[in-house]
Every structure is written in C-alpha cells, then in structure tokens.
Amino acid sequence: MFGEYLIEKKLVRPKELVRAVVMQHKKTPGLLEIVYAKKLLDEPHLLQALAYQARNGTDFKQSCVALGFWTDAIEETVHLEINTHRVPVGQILVKNGDLSMETAASALSDYFRSSPEKNYASILLRSDQTLEKKTDVSAVIREEPRELPEEAVFEPNFHRVDGQLLQDYLDLLCEDKKNELEKILVDIETGSKGGVREASTETLLKALFRDLHTIKGTARFIRAEVSEHLVHVCEDYLSLYICFFEKMEDKDFESLTSLFLNALDFVWDIRKPLMENGSEEVYWQQHEAGCRSFLVSLRTAQKEIRDRNYEVNLADLEHLF
Amino acid sequence: MKIILGDDSSMHRWTLVSMLKESFRELGQPLEILGEADNGAKLFELREKVGNVDIVFSDIRMPEMDGLSGLVKIKHRFPSQKVVMVSSEDLATMERAHSKNGSDAQNEELAKKITMIDGVAQRIKAGTPVPGKVNLILDGCEKLVVNPIDIAKHFGASGYLRKPYDPVKVKTMIKHLSTSSSFLALV
Numbered sequence: 001m002f003g004e005y006l007i008e009k010k011l012v013r014p015k016e017l018v019r020a021v022v023m024q025h026k027k028t029p030g031l032l033e034i035v036y037a038k039k040l041l042d043e044p045h046l047l048q049a050l051a052y053q054a055r056n057g058t059d060f061k062q063s064c065v066a067l068g069f070w071t072d073a074i075e076e077t078v079h080l081e082i083n084t085h086r087v088p089v090g091q092i093l094v095k096n097g098d099l100s101m102e103t104a105a106s107a108l109s110d111y112f113r114s115s116p117e118k119n120y121a122s123i124l125l126r127s128d129q130t131l132e133k134k135t136d137v138s139a140v141i142r143e144e145p146r147e148l149p150e151e152a153v154f155e156p157n158f159h160r161v162d163g164q165l166l167q168d169y170l171d172l173l174c175e176d177k178k179n180e181l182e183k184i185l186v187d188i189e190t191g192s193k194g195g196v197r198e199a200s201t202e203t204l205l206k207a208l209f210r211d212l213h214t215i216k217g218t219a220r221f222i223r224a225e226v227s228e229h230l231v232h233v234c235e236d237y238l239s240l241y242i243c244f245f246e247k248m249e250d251k252d253f254e255s256l257t258s259l260f261l262n263a264l265d266f267v268w269d270i271r272k273p274l275m276e277n278g279s280e281e282v283y284w285q286q287h288e289a290g291c292r293s294f295l296v297s298l299r300t301a302q303k304e305i306r307d308r309n310y311e312v313n314l315a316d317l318e319h320l321f
Numbered sequence: 322m323k324i325i326l327g328d329d330s331s332m333h334r335w336t337l338v339s340m341l342k343e344s345f346r347e348l349g350q351p352l353e354i355l356g357e358a359d360n361g362a363k364l365f366e367l368r369e370k371v372g373n374v375d376i377v378f379s380d381i382r383m384p385e386m387d388g389l390s391g392l393v394k395i396k397h398r399f400p401s402q403k404v405v406m407v408s409s410e411d412l413a414t415m416e417r418a419h420s421k422n423g424s425d426a427q428n429e430e431l432a433k434k435i436t437m438i439d440g441v442a443q444r445i446k447a448g449t450p451v452p453g454k455v456n457l458i459l460d461g462c463e464k465l466v467v468n469p470i471d472i473a474k475h476f477g478a479s480g481y482l483r484k485p486y487d488p489v490k491v492k493t494m495i496k497h498l499s500t501s502s503s504f505l506a507l508v
Contacts, residue, residue, distance in 0.1 A: 052489070068483065068490045068507040168332045206460075213382055214330060217409035220485050221332065242463050312466050314433055320455045320464065321437040 002107075003089050006099070011107055016098040020089050023096075028086045031078060032060050038081065040074045154295065156225035158281040166278060169218050173271045177211070178264055184208050185257045192253040202245050208260075209238050215267065226280045226291065227270050233295055234263050237302040244310040255301055262294060322495075325356045325371060327364035327388060328380035328407070336486055337378060337407070344492040360384055361391025368395055374402065376498060378482075381408040381469055387459035389472055390445050396477045397446045403479040403498055406470070407486075434465040435475055442476065474504045481506040 003021065006012045012020075032050075035041050041049070041064070052063040064070040090107075093099040099107075161169075184204050191201045212231050219228040241248060241256060266287075273283040284291070324341060328334045334357050345352035355371040358364040360383040368374060377395060379388040392404050438461045441454075450456035455464060458476075462469045470481050479502070480494055490507045497505045 066487050066489060068487065068493075071508055165332070206463075210382060210384065213409060217330065217484060218332060220409060221336065223485075239463075243466050312464075314430070314437070314465070317464055318437065320453075321440040321461065 006090075006093070006107060009107065011103060012093055012098050016093065016096070017089070020092040020096060020098070023092050024086060024089055028082060034078050034081045035060075035064075035074070038077060040077060041069055045069050154229060154292070156229065156280065156284060157223075158225070158279050158284070159223040160278045161222040161224070162278045165222050166274070169222050169224070170271060170275055172215060172218055173268060178268050181208065181211060181264055182261060184211075185260050189253045189257040192248070193250055202242070205238065205242050205245065209235065209242060212238065224270070224274065224280055226284055227267050227274075230263060230266055230291070230295070233298045233302075234260060237298055237305075240302065240305050240310075243312070244305075247308075247310050248305075252305065259298055259301060263298070266291065266294060322350060322375045323353045323355050323371075323373060324376050324378065325354070325358070325364065325367050325374050326378040327358040327361065327367075327383065327391060328378075329359045329383045330380075331359075333380065333407075333484065333486075337491075340486045340488055340491045341495075343488055344495055347492065348495065361386035361388050361394070364388075364391045365394040365398070368399065368402070376479075376495075377402060377404045379404060379406055381406055381459065381473070387457055389458035389462070389469060389476065390441075392473060392476050392478055393442045393445045393458060400477070404477070405480045405482060405494060405498070406473045406478050407482045407484060408469070409484045431467070431471070434467050435472070437461065437465060438467070438472060438475075470506055478504065480504060481508070483508045 003012075003017050007014060007017055029037070032046075036046065045064075045067075049060060049063040049067055049069060052058070052067055053060055056063070056066075058066065061070060064074075090099070090104045094104050184207060188201055188204045188208070191204065212235055216228055216231040216235060219225075219231060237259070238256070241252070269287075270280055270283050274280060276282075322345065326334055326337055328337070338354055338357075341352060341354070355374060356367045358367045361379065362385055364377065364379055365386075368377060379391055381388040383391075388406055388408075392406065395402055395404060438458060441456060441458055441461045444450055444454070444456055445458070455461045458472060459469060461467075462472055473481060479498055481504075482490055482494055483506075494505065494507060
C-alpha cells in the first residue's frame with residue numbers, strides 16, 4: 001500500500017502514518033452508517049441484523065449476509081460511498097504537515113511506476129503524461145481512492161475449514177478435473193475459429209459454466225472467498241459469451257481461453273495451501289498482487305465486451321422458442 | 322413434514338438436509354426426508370413415486386434437466402405442490418448485460434420474454450422437445466438474459482433460497498411456507 005511505501009522510503013515516520021490512518025478511519029463512514037443513511041435496509045431488517053450481531057459476536061456485514069439481507073447492490077453502493085468519502089492517506093499527511101505536496105506527488109508517481117504488478121494502480125494513473133498535466137497535485141492525490149476498481153477493494157476474509165467439507169472441495173479440484181476444463185477451453189477456441197459459431201461450442205461454453213458454478217458454490221460453502229471470487233468473476237465474464245455467443249469474434253475466444261487457463265492455474269494453486277493449512281490466507285499473503293492484477297484483467301476484458309452494448313434481439317431469437 | 326430435494330452436488334444436499342433437521346428440531350416438528358435427486362427430471366420422477374410431499378427443494382442449475390424445468394413439470398402435475406428453488410446464482414450474473422430501470426419498455430420486454438419461455442414450458446409439459454429449439458427453461462433464461470428467480474416465481478415456485486445455506490434463512494423459509502402462500506426470496 002502507498003502508506004507502507006512512504007515508510008519504506010523513509011518519507012514519513014510510522015507514528016505519522018498511524019495518525020493519518022486513524023484520521024482516515026474517523027472520516028470514513030462505517031457500514032451501518034452508510035446502510036442507514038442510504039436506506040439500503042429498512043428498520044426491521046436493521047434491527048434483526050444488529051440483534052444477530054449481538055447474539056453471535058459477528059460484525060454487521062456478516063450478520064446481514066447470514067440473514068440473507070446482503071445483496072450485490074448493497075455491496076456496490078457501500079463500496080462507492082466508502083470510496084467517495086475516504087480521504088486519501090497522502091492528503092491527510094500533507095494536511096498534517098508531515099509531507100509536502102511536492103514530495104507526496106513525486107512519491108505517488110514513483111509508487112505506481114515501481115510496482116508494475118499493481119495493475120489496479122496503473123489504471124488510476126495511466127501514464128506519466130496524466131500526472132504531468134495535473135496542475136493541482138491535491139487533485140491527483142484525491143483521485144486515488146475515487147477511481148479504485150472493484151478488484152482493488154476486494155478484501156477476503158479467511159476461515160479455517162477442515163474435515164469432510166474441505167476434502168470434498170479438494171476432491172472436486174482433482175488433476176483430472178483441471179485437465180477436463182482445459183480441454184473444454186481448447187475445444188471452445190478450436191471449434192470457434194473461422195467465424196462459424198457451432199452449436200457444439202455453445203454446449204461447451206455451458207458445460208464450462210456449469211463446472212465453474214459447481215466449483216464456486218463449493219468454494220462458497222467452505223468460505224474459500226478468494227477462490228469463490230476468482231470463479232465468480234470468471235462466471236460473470238463467461239455469461240456474456242453464453243448470452244451473445246453468436247456475436248463473439250475469434251479473438252474473443254482466444255482471450256477467453258487465455259484468461260481462463262490462467263484462472264484455473266490460480267484456483268488450483270490455492271488447493272495446496274488450502275490442503276496444508278485449511279485456509280487461503282497464506283496463499284493470499286504471497287500472491288495478493290498477482291491475484292488482483294489478474295482479476296483486473298478479467299474485469300477489463302469483460303468491460304470491453306459489455307461496452308460493445310450487445311442487445312438481446314427478441315425477434316432474432318423467437319424461432320428458438 | 323415430508324420433504325424431497327434435488328441438487329447435483331451431494332455436499333449441498335447433505336448440508337441442506339442437516340440444516341433442515343436442525344431447523345425442524347428447533348421448531349419441535351417431525352421431519353421426513355423422502356428422497357434426493359441430482360437433476361430436475363429425476364426430482365420429478367421422485368415426486369411421482371413418493372406420493373404426498375409437503376415441500377420440494379430444488380437447485381436451479383443441474384445437468385440433464387435444470388431445476389426450473391423440473392419445477393414446470395412438477396407444478397403441471399401437482400399444481401398445489403410447494404417448491405423452493407435454491408441456487409448459488411449471483412443475481413446480477415445474468416442481468417448485468419442489461420441495466421435495470423423498470424421502465425415501461427423494460428417491463429414490456431420482460432413480458433415478451435416470459436411469453437417466449439412459456440413456449441419452452443409447453444414443450445416440457447408435453448414431453449416433446451424439438452431439435453434446434455430451446456427445450457429447457459434455464460437455457461431460455463440465459464438466451465434471453467432473464468433473472469431465473471423471476472421465472473421461478475412465474476411458474477409457481479413458493480420461494481427462493483440463495484446458497485450458502487444458513488440456519489436462520491432455512492428456518493425463516495420453513496415458517497413462511499407454513500403460514501403464507503406468497504413468494505419469498507431470501508438472498
């Protein structure tokens with residue numbers, strides 16, 4: 001993180017960073033505050049969640065999830081609110097007089113350039129020219145959290161799991177299953193070449209989706225949040241292919257194969273630490289940057305297709321029904 | 322209470338059975354699990370075989386015949402049967418291609434899509450799939466980018482439970498089914 005970078009470069013002292021982070025936390029609205037202010041849940045649901053929280057010693061979000069109140073829409077709204085209101089640490093350090101504006105801007109630029117694996121950061125500050133054109137440096141610092149893509153704010157929780165549930169998940173991720181999925185991907189790419197979209201390719205896409213869905217559901221069951229999220233993002237992307245299969249181009253299928261082969265590697269790589277430790281935490285500590293970078297790649301590819309604004313044309317589909 | 326369930330994952334079936342047993346124990350009511358199936362067609366056959374059933378739990382995404390198609394078959398044959406759909410489906414997965422604004426045009430489009438899916442349902446009820454056409458409800462939902470939960474409600478499901486299963490959600494659903502005939506979605 002940027003704060004750690006500042007410490008590492010001895011641009012600020014730990015106590016200055018801690019003070020800035022504490023101030024940032026104070027200024028950032030909490031989950032309950034956002035949910036209440038934005039009326040994301042009504043009072044009866046709020047009370048139920050708070051009661052559950054008190055009884056079970058969980059946090060507010062966990063209570064809402066357990067009670068089935070927490071939706072993707074609420075998640076998105078909360079993240080947007082947090083990112084809108086969170087004051088960047090750099091800005092607080094400048095305001096506190098612990099860092100000069102010029103030093104902050106220079107450090108920010110170096111931070112993004114020196115960490116190429118932090119692709120989400122490079123999306124925020126796309127090129128040196130972007131930084132150079134900014135005359136208001138505080139705007140650059142301000143820009144940081146506002147544009148954070150979704151995958152940069154993904155923060156998994158880690159749970160230990162063992163016994164039969166873990167074993168069932170590990171059995172699902174056997175080498176044969178990986179080989180099977182890789183073959184499906186190769187067949188999809190091969191079968192789709194030349195612009196002719198065969199029905200068999202559509203069948204393969206659905207078979208792939210079904211397998212991923214099973215893996216995701218099982219990962220969710222054992223609360224392997226990193227694996228679940230990886231596969232969830234893959235599903236989102238793949239669903240576009242299933243919906244608009246006939247409009248996809250050859251290069252889209254090449255992209256799908258390439259990305260998904262990587263995705264399978266990630267999911268299967270998590271298998272070993274999960275088996276050894278019953279948790280994804282060790283894996284995440286070692287591979288967080290790579291995972292985030294890959295997730296951003298997936299979302300970027302997905303966005304590119306969505307930006308084509310393909311529409312479901314009912315007239316074209318009527319003959320199928 | 323007599324229950325049957327369908328899910329292609331034995332782990333999920335086992336988990337649901339455990340949750341149901343726990344819920345009914347807390348409610349002080351007897352529970353009998355009459356059988357399990359791993360796809361929509363087998364779930365329908367099971368329903369035919371075991372006779373009177375209070376609640377059917379069915380996963381949506383299953384091989385051979387999905388749960389929504391199974392729902393159509395079950396409700397056609399047993400109109401008063403209570404069926405609860407379950408899924409790991411992320412609600413937004415199938416709808417993200419389209420923005421939701423609830424406009425008249427969107428509502429009209431949804432109505433058209435449902436009419437098209439009704440055509441699939443007719444073939445399922447008659448047992449007459451037609452080559453080259455969409456013959457399963459979930460396939461239709463994917464082709465038309467329709468929320469499968471809306472379709473479940475349209476075909477008479479009593480509720481929807483989103484996985485992972487949670488004792489509170491399961492108990493809430495059971496209580497709801499014994500007191501109300503309205504559709505309840507616990508996401």
